[in-house]
Amino acid sequence: MLRKTILPVVLCLAALSGVARAEDKPPFDLSDPHRIETGRLRFNGSCAGYCHGFEGMGGNAPSFKGRGDDFDPDYAFRTITNGRKGSGDVMPRWGGAFTPEEIWELVAYLEFLSKQKT
Amino acid sequence: MKFQSNIRLRLFALALLTTAAPFAARAETVEAMGMASPNDWPQYHRSGAAWRYSPLDQVNRDNVKTLKVQWIHQPGDITHGLQATPIEIDGVLYYIGAYNHVYALDGATGKMLWQYKPKLASVSNDVFYVAASRGVTVGRGKVFLGTLDGRFIALDQKTGKEVWSRQLTDQKKQYGALFSSPPQLAGDVLFGGTTGGDQPQRGKIYAVNADTGEPAWTFDTIKDDPKSWAGDSGNVGGGGAWLPGTYDETSDTIYIGTSNAAPDFFGADREGDNKYTATLLALDPKTGQLKWHRQEVPHDVWDYDAAYEALLLPKTGENKSGEKSLVHLNKNGFVFVMNKDNGDLKNVWKLAENVNSVATIDPKTGELVGRNEPKPNERVLLCPWLLGARSWNHGAYSPKTGLWYTNTMEACNEVVSRRDDPNALKTVNALSLGVAELKTVAPPSGKALGRLVARDPVTGAAKWSVDYDIPALSSVLATAGGLVFNGDVEGNIYAYDAESGKKLWQFFAGSGLRGGPISYSIKGKQYIAVPTGLGSHAVGFMASAFPKVKELPAGAALVVFAVN
Numbered sequence: 041m042l043r044k045t046i047l048p049v050v051l052c053l054a055a056l057s058g059v060a061r062a063e064d065k066p067p068f069d070l071s072d073p074h075r076i077e078t079g080r081l082r083f084n085g086s087c088a089g090y091c092h093g094f095e096g097m098g099g100n101a102p103s104f105k106g107r108g109d110d111f112d113p114d115y116a117f118r119t120i121t122n123g124r125k126g127s128g129d130v131m132p133r134w135g136g137a138f139t140p141e142e143i144w145e146l147v148a149y150l151e152f153l154s155k156q157k158t
Numbered sequence: 159m160k161f162q163s164n165i166r167l168r169l170f171a172l173a174l175l176t177t178a179a180p181f182a183a184r185a186e187t188v189e190a191m192g193m194a195s196p197n198d199w200p201q202y203h204r205s206g207a208a209w210r211y212s213p214l215d216q217v218n219r220d221n222v223k224t225l226k227v228q229w230i231h232q233p234g235d236i237t238h239g240l241q242a243t244p245i246e247i248d249g250v251l252y253y254i255g256a257y258n259h260v261y262a263l264d265g266a267t268g269k270m271l272w273q274y275k276p277k278l279a280s281v282s283n284d285v286f287y288v289a290a291s292r293g294v295t296v297g298r299g300k301v302f303l304g305t306l307d308g309r310f311i312a313l314d315q316k317t318g319k320e321v322w323s324r325q326l327t328d329q330k331k332q333y334g335a336l337f338s339s340p341p342q343l344a345g346d347v348l349f350g351g352t353t354g355g356d357q358p359q360r361g362k363i364y365a366v367n368a369d370t371g372e373p374a375w376t377f378d379t380i381k382d383d384p385k386s387w388a389g390d391s392g393n394v395g396g397g398g399a400w401l402p403g404t405y406d407e408t409s410d411t412i413y414i415g416t417s418n419a420a421p422d423f424f425g426a427d428r429e430g431d432n433k434y435t436a437t438l439l440a441l442d443p444k445t446g447q448l449k450w451h452r453q454e455v456p457h458d459v460w461d462y463d464a465a466y467e468a469l470l471l472p473k474t475g476e477n478k479s480g481e482k483s484l485v486h487l488n489k490n491g492f493v494f495v496m497n498k499d500n501g502d503l504k505n506v507w508k509l510a511e512n513v514n515s516v517a518t519i520d521p522k523t524g525e526l527v528g529r530n531e532p533k534p535n536e537r538v539l540l541c542p543w544l545l546g547a548r549s550w551n552h553g554a555y556s557p558k559t560g561l562w563y564t565n566t567m568e569a570c571n572e573v574v575s576r577r578d579d580p581n582a583l584k585t586v587n588a589l590s591l592g593v594a595e596l597k598t599v600a601p602p603s604g605k606a607l608g609r610l611v612a613r614d615p616v617t618g619a620a621k622w623s624v625d626y627d628i629p630a631l632s633s634v635l636a637t638a639g640g641l642v643f644n645g646d647v648e649g650n651i652y653a654y655d656a657e658s659g660k661k662l663w664q665f666f667a668g669s670g671l672r673g674g675p676i677s678y679s680i681k682g683k684q685y686i687a688v689p690t691g692l693g694s695h696a697v698g699f700m701a702s703a704f705p706k707v708k709e710l711p712a713g714a715a716l717v718v719f720a721v722n
Contacts, residue, residue: 084595086582090695094597098702123284128236128693128712130288137585 079149239693243674285334304337351399355417361397375446424592489546507618645671669713
């Protein structure tokens, strides 16, 4: 009984605290050119238009291109999955739209951009 | 205390008036419609003529330099800025902030009379067009709003208590279709459309009984005709009528425009003219039947909505040639002038300087000549960009000068089109852009910029213009005091001489303008109310071509001015 009560609470807290789950780790090499290209097309179709700009250089969000060591793939995955409310702006949750693997492909493209020169 | 009593008395009188409204005489001319209720701002565009013109002249060219802040109201939530055009009737000002939070304020002091915050369905947090609303509608003793979770709601005008709520869209099945604009009144019919052309949805315009919320009719903006839509492509064809329509009481007609077709830039799977997307519709308010329509962009592949305001010109005044004219800007940079009673074309003139999506438009037939379409696997420069030759921020018309004042944008985008991945179109926040690449760029002729222009609305003849480094996103206000008010994205509010464009007054509000300035009078004192606070998706998109936008602060504050 106690176990039935506590387990969901622990799982809930784990989710809220950002404890890593299976899908929190990329299921492929983020430097895989094919995955980067797939992520690029997905980014351009869903993210670039109104919000993040071509090659992640526009929008209100911080630029992705040339971001360097400041880019954190795990944080990017969680933000894309769960959405984010910032100062004056909202990024909707994309976790329902894309599978974890598809989101990691987006992350692969963003990491690729972060290593490019502006 | 005494003033409170006055407010209550005014509201009681208003309730009597609104109850009697169905029996009130309708305006017989566009001019009478545009000049009615001179002390108030009773509708989104002030009247069904969509002039955004106040007949008040206490604030004028001679004294505008003494304009001072009277009061400020802050809604507290700055998400997507403050996009509303306030409504003022009999001394009470009504407006809406982020997440459909509605306020009723004493128009002279800013003191809050009531507020209302709906409990929104959690699915509305997952949609793309979150948080923002363009206003409320007031009439028949009620305050109406369209909600972010797909409802029309009626509030008691005196108390702000909910009278009825009607769920109209199913956001889980309609890709987050929501009401970002206030539904409008046409007699006892309340009507409005949903966002947008960028979702893979089938657009609809909904109408309900304004007193009960009972559904009256629904207009399908996707024509059921294989000549318009190949196969079942219309089911994901877009066509949302996402801006407020207008009601022409002189002819008992609703005008409302529709968005682009979806996918925005990839048209191969939707062969046909894609009616009624990118179309101005004239509807019978009682039945929702189509009276006439004009599709401005057949088979749109550029994201060129026809959703903007339908400006009606008076028969009298300076503009004799404008008799019975309806003036309608399309995002493609052309202004369509037509007969307001049947849609017959009178003229088409080019507003934007940089246009290459077509070579021209035939001013007699409306035919798009020399289409320059996006292509798969090839980067094509297209002007204007997807925000259009102007965003949705409305223009203003002065019957005194006969001029139309509107903001414009000079910017382009480079597009590589692509069939959408069907797997990416399954959820409520799905966008159906149909692009492999989308990049905003400056026009080939030079610098990307914005302008406030004064034009003859029928011929397009230019009178004056003011350049801005970044396009302004505020709606424009014209007044009988010979003034034109506008605001930029940096937070500067300007008053210009309506005849010459000379800047007469300026005030820095701290955050840019995205809403609609209005004017009204209480106890003989004229007020200018200016929604400030930068936000909206347009700002995000602009940043690629106008990098300084990234540095501009968000905000939300209604700032009200008067001369002392």
